[in-house]
Amino acid sequence: MEERILGVLGGMGPLASAEFMRQLTLLTPAERDQDHIPAVLWSDPRVPDRTAARQGRGPDPLPALLRGIHGLEAAGAGAIAIPCNTAHGWIKGMRAATRLPILHIVEAAADALRAAGIGPGPVGVMGTAATLAMGLYQEGLRAGGWEVLLPTEEEMARLVSPGIALVKANRVADSHAPLAEAAGALAARGARAVVLGCTEIPLGIAAGPALPFPVIDTIEALALAAIRWARASSPG
Incomplete structure (x- = not known):
């Protein structure tokens, strides 16, 4: 073999x-x-x-x-x-x-949602502005029956993009608060789980207290x- x-x-x-x-x-x-x-x-x-x-x-x-x-x-x-x-x-x-x-990676995230028992319904997706603009997750997850909820432009500018930048600058602990706030906002709008669709985001989320709702770590x-x-x- x-x-x-x-x-x-x-x-x-x-x-x-x-x-x-x-x-x-x-x-x-x-x-x-x-x-x-x-x-x-x-x-x-x-x-x-x-x-x-x-x-x-x-x-x-x-x-x-x-x-x-x-x-x-x-x-x-x-x-x-x-x-x-x-x-x-x-x-x-x-x-x-x-x-x-x-x-x-989008197919892997869909597999992880299914494995977590998150069937068709609303899920949140966080990612870079480019990933979200390209619709990588919107297309892939909607094909599997999920409804995709995204951060608002204000949340992207104030929370998600700065949080990603902090991880890239090796300020991982500092990234937790903005990234966790953005994920929490998606959960508050009805997301049954939040897909961490940028591989910097799971690092920031893991740097602080666990979130009280399911997240999909796309690195994992x-x-x-x-x-x-x-x-x-x-x-x-």
């Missing part, structure tokens, strides 16, 4: 990529080193800002994303996980440039999807 090596296209941001690797390790059923999933992390923080690119304020990140994909191909990866939600706005271009399957969801891929054709 061919060894299944996971390629991780990371660096967007670096802390989120490191957390993905941590969760991949902790969530894998293992009793010894050899039970874990072989993985190669390509962590390149030089990838141009994805939100700025979508808003016409910065260069296209696709060439840098493809450079990472080709590096992972050369390293022997059999599939690719991308612990950055906004980067999935370029997934068509990435899939067109590689024979490798790319695990989709993607790690679980990667484990399912790795185990699907494993020997035994």
Whole structure:
């Protein structure tokens, strides 16, 4: 059986990529080193800002994303996980440039909602302005029967975007209050769960008291999807 090596296209941001690797390790059923999933992390923080690119304020990140994909191909990866939600706005271009399957973080989040028993109905989604503007979660979750609730423009400007920026600046503890307030506002408007659709957001939410409603950590969801891929054709 061919060894299944996971390629991780990371660096967007670096802390989120490191957390993905941590969760991949902790969530894998293992009793010894050899039970874990072989993985190669390509962590390149030089990838141009994805939100700025979508808003016409910065260069296209696709060439840098493809450079990472080709590096992972050369390293022997059999599939690719991308612990950055906004980067999935370029997934068509990435899939067109590689024979490798790319695990989709929105599909992983939908799987996590179902696993948590959150059936069709209203769910909140937090993310970067670009992720929400591209409709990645709106399209994917509505296809599964969920109604998607988003932060208001004021909540994005005052809470979500500053909270994400604080995590990227390594001020993780400071990010908890604004991100938790934004999530709470979605729950107050009827969200049965809140999808943390930016891989910086779970880090900020975890830096303070647990929230009194379900949240979907998209880093964890993607790690679980990667484990399912790795185990699907494993020997035994």
